[in-house]
Amino acid sequence: xxxxxxxxxxxxxxxxxxxxxxxxxxxxxxxxxxxxxxxxxxxxxxxxxxxxxxxxxxxxxxxxxxxxxxxxxxxxxxxxxxxxxxxxxxxxxxxxxxxxxxxxxxxxxxxxxxxxxxxx
Numbered sequence: 196x197x198x199x200x201x202x203x204x205x206x207x208x209x210x211x212x213x214x215x216x217x218x219x220x221x222x223x224x225x226x227x228x229x230x231x232x233x234x235x236x237x238x239x240x241x242x243x244x245x246x247x248x249x250x251x252x253x254x255x256x257x258x259x260x261x262x263x264x265x266x267x268x269x270x271x272x273x274x275x276x277x278x279x280x281x282x283x284x285x286x287x288x289x290x291x292x293x294x295x296x297x298x299x300x301x302x303x304x305x306x307x308x309x310x311x312x313x314x315x
């Protein structure tokens with residue numbers, strides 16, 4: 196899709212050809228009533244993603260993300276939880292840490308979210 200600019204010229208939007216990657220997030224919490232995925236890609240609590248509980252007690256959800264580095268956490272029954280299998284974390288302004296995931300070509304450098312148990 197082209198967008199008009201001054202003097203009748205057209206340019207393509209910068210992200211027109213960016214391929215999104217499907218990323219599945221999982222969290223093991225068999226007794227939880229709800230598990231939300233929140234991160235910079237959801238504008239944190241503004242657009243949380245509800246994960247769906249599987250028969251084995253693992254909550255899952257798949258998100259399409261553009262290549263890049265993202266910070267995230269899980270909100271399990273209104274309690275913030277880290278992804279214990281995520282090996283990369285960064286401090287956040289609230290005195291805790293955010294999990295970090297790399298999506299796209301450099302994804303092998305960081306550990307993606309997998310089925311995990313909440314930290315007790």
